[in-house]
Amino acid sequence: MSALFNNYARRPVHLVKGEGTVVEDADGKTYLDFTSGIAVVSLGHAHPAIVKAIQIQSEKLWHVSNLFKSPGQEKLAASLLKDTHFSHGFFCNSGAEANEAAIKLARKHTGKSTIITFYQSFHGRTFGAMSATGQEKIKQGFGPMLETFKTVPFNDSAKLEAAIDDDVAAIMLEVIQGEGGIHTVAPEFASVITDICQSKGILCIVDEVQTGIGRTGTRYAYEHAEVKPDILTLAKGLGGGFPIGAMLGTADLFDAFGPGSHGTTFGGNPLAVAVAQTVVDHVFEEGFLKEVSGKSDALFRKLKENLPTERFEVRGQGLLIGIDCKEDVAPFIRQAEEGGLLIVQAGSNVIRLLPPLTVTEQEIDQAVDILTSILLVPTTV
Incomplete structure (x- = not known):
C-alpha cells in the first residue's frame, strides 16, 4: 500500500528526466510532453x-x-x-x-x-x-x-x-x-x-x-x-x-x-x-511571443486539416488548444501515451494540448501525426 493519500488518479508512467519538450520514463521510453506539467514548464524541461x-x-x-x-x-x-x-x-x-x-x-x-x-x-x-x-x-x-x-x-x-x-x-x-x-x-x-x-x-x-x-x-x-x-x-x-x-x-x-x-x-x-x-x-521578448503565435498558427492549421469538423472542434488561443471529440477522451489519452505523446483532458470530452512555449515545428508535426493516428481510427457500430 502506498504511503500517500489516494487523491490523484496517477498514471503508471514514472518520468525521471526531460529536456525541452521530450521526457523520459524509468524504462527509457521517451515522450513528447504536450502537458508541460499542466501549463507550467513554459520554457521546457531543464532549460539552461x-x-x-x-x-x-x-x-x-x-x-x-x-x-x-x-x-x-x-x-x-x-x-x-x-x-x-x-x-x-x-x-x-x-x-x-x-x-x-x-x-x-x-x-x-x-x-x-x-x-x-x-x-x-x-x-x-x-x-x-x-x-x-x-x-x-x-x-x-x-x-x-x-x-x-x-x-x-x-x-x-x-x-x-x-x-x-x-x-x-x-x-x-x-x-x-x-x-x-x-x-x-x-x-x-x-x-x-x-x-x-x-x-x-x-x-x-x-x-x-x-x-x-x-x-x-x-x-x-x-x-x-x-x-x-x-x-x-x-x-x-x-x-x-x-x-x-x-x-x-x-x-x-x-x-x-x-x-x-x-x-x-x-x-x-x-x-x-x-x-x-x-x-x-x-x-516577454517580442520575438519570442511572435514565435509562439507562429507555432500556434501551425498547430491549429495542421489539426484542422487533419481532423474532420463533423467529428471534432478545435478551439483555443496560442498554445492552449482544445480538441472537442464529442465523446469520452480518456481512451485517447491512454492511447496517445502508449504512442509517445503526453496530453491531458479538459472535461470529459476535450483533449487539451499544452506544449512548452519552446516546442519546435518538428515536434508539432510528430504530435499531430500521433493524434490523428489515434483519433481517426474508424469507429465500429
Whole structure:
C-alpha cells in the first residue's frame, strides 16, 4: 500500500528526466510532453537559463521571509507591470493562493462580500478558490461552500446582469476556461462585463493562472479580450516549473493591503523570484511571443486539416488548444501515451494540448501525426 493519500488518479508512467519538450520514463521510453506539467514548464524541461539561475541563487539565499526588503521581488514586479495599467504586485506560491489574495483584496477594498463567477470555471482547491469554482465535481463531499459566491452561465449577459446587486464586490473570470473545456469569453460578453464593472463600481478579477505568461501568444490573455481587469492572478508558467504565484492590481487598490492585511511565509522567496525573472525575461521578448503565435498558427492549421469538423472542434488561443471529440477522451489519452505523446483532458470530452512555449515545428508535426493516428481510427457500430 502506498504511503500517500489516494487523491490523484496517477498514471503508471514514472518520468525521471526531460529536456525541452521530450521526457523520459524509468524504462527509457521517451515522450513528447504536450502537458508541460499542466501549463507550467513554459520554457521546457531543464532549460539552461533556468538551471543556471537556480544554481547561482542557491549559492546566495534561499529564504529570508517577507520581513525584509526584496530587490528581486521589486524587479520581477516591475517586469510584470511594465506597459500595463497595473501598479502593484504581490507574490505567493500558487494559483489558488493568488486567487485567495484577489478575493480578499476585492472584498477589503470595496467593503462588499459577493463575488460573481461562472459555470465551468476553475480557480483552485483551497476553500475560497473552491467556492469560486463553477464545477460541482470539485466541491463534492466538502459540505456547504462559502455563501458569498454567485455562479452564473459563462457568456450569458442576461443571467450576469440579473445577478448584480448592491453587495457585489467583483466579477471573477478566466478569459479562456482551461479546466472547463477551453471556452473563450465572447467579445460581446466581455464588453458587458466591462460596462457593468465601470457603471456599478464593481472590480474585475481575471484569473490567468493557466493563460498568463505567453501561453496565448501575448504576455497576458486579457490582451486578446475586451476586458480591463482591476486584479490579475498568475502562477503556473510564471515559474517555469518552480512554484510561484502572483497577483497584480491597479493603483487605487494599494491602500487596501496595508501591513498585516495579508501575507505568506514562502511567497516570493529568492529562489522562486530568480527563476521567474529568468522566465519573464525570455517570454516577454517580442520575438519570442511572435514565435509562439507562429507555432500556434501551425498547430491549429495542421489539426484542422487533419481532423474532420463533423467529428471534432478545435478551439483555443496560442498554445492552449482544445480538441472537442464529442465523446469520452480518456481512451485517447491512454492511447496517445502508449504512442509517445503526453496530453491531458479538459472535461470529459476535450483533449487539451499544452506544449512548452519552446516546442519546435518538428515536434508539432510528430504530435499531430500521433493524434490523428489515434483519433481517426474508424469507429465500429
